């Protein structure tokens with residue numbers, strides 16, 4: 001990618017092209033993992049990976065974008081910004097970077113958050129042979145949250161039902177029931193799937209083949225969507241007090257990782273979580289370790305704040321509802337689709353020059369700090 005060209009893209013295809021061009025510029029080793037389906041314009045869908053640095057580095061920064069498809073616009077630009085910056089800023093010794101672009105390419109290309117099966121990959125990485133985590137309150141609210149039409153009357157009815165639920169169970173219970181993940185309603189919100197999604201299997205494959213020689217894995221998984229204007233939120237999924245949590249705190253500041261900080265930025269206490277990618281990779285790395293060689297992981301999900309403040313409660317569920325309605329009622333090619341998709345895009349990656357510049361700068365800072373930390377980690381042994 002030539003300097004001066006924006007790292008942000010208007011389409012999935014453009015994002016891929018820019019990523020691969022930027023990776024070529026730094027002599028990355030690139031691989032393409034094709035998805036079995038095509039995109040809405042007939043384009044190829046794939047997870048693209050770029051390895052930068054020594055193939056046998058002891059410490060590898062694993063940086064993923066697009067776990068939630070439409071959030072890939074921010075994550076892709078973040079990776080491309082770093083690649084462009086890296087041209088003049090070589091890596092420290094014994095550190096490599098593995099960029100995984102568009103982990104959920106179907107969602108990315110369609111401008112939607114979930115996969116081709118409406119699966120939330122960040123709830124999908126668990127053992128599907130075991131009973132799935134229960135979420136009984138979700139079943140109570142599912143019908144009310146899935147209206148057949150999006151008319152003001154339907155939205156009012158939904159808000160009434162939400163109000164009754166909150167009176168009975170509390171505000172946090174409502175948010176938790178919706179977003180913690182559920183395994184009972186394939187046409188609902190944050191569906192965790194019944195088996196590993198294509199994307200989950202491919203991520204596992206990437207970890208198994210590319211990280212088997214590593215000793216330390218620094219982890220950055222770029223997302224977007226919280227309300228704000230380009231600020232970053234660090235969601236660290238290592239337990240507080242653990243060595244991994246402390247390490248991530250050394251890179252990005254212990255304060256940034258504190259639940260109090262995150263709650264303030266997020267706007268509410270964090271929901272319960274199951275099946276997230278970080279834990280899946282952590283478990284997999286553990287299973288690849290032995291007495292002689294342990295593979296440790298530390299890092300965080302990094303959220304770029306992107307959504308406009310909601311004018312009132314009417315809009316709180318709007319973006320996920322638009323996606324769900326198109327998938328299961330209106331169809332992805334319905335008359336409303338172009339306007340709805342533009343609204344979803346604006347929510348996850350607004351086309352505002354000031355926002356884009358802020359995200360590009362923040363991405364370089366986040367990754368550079370992790371790389372500096374990775375260099376120290378390598379020296380520790």
Ligand SMILES: [Zn+2]
Nearest residue numbers: 068071223224
């Ligand atoms: Zn996300």
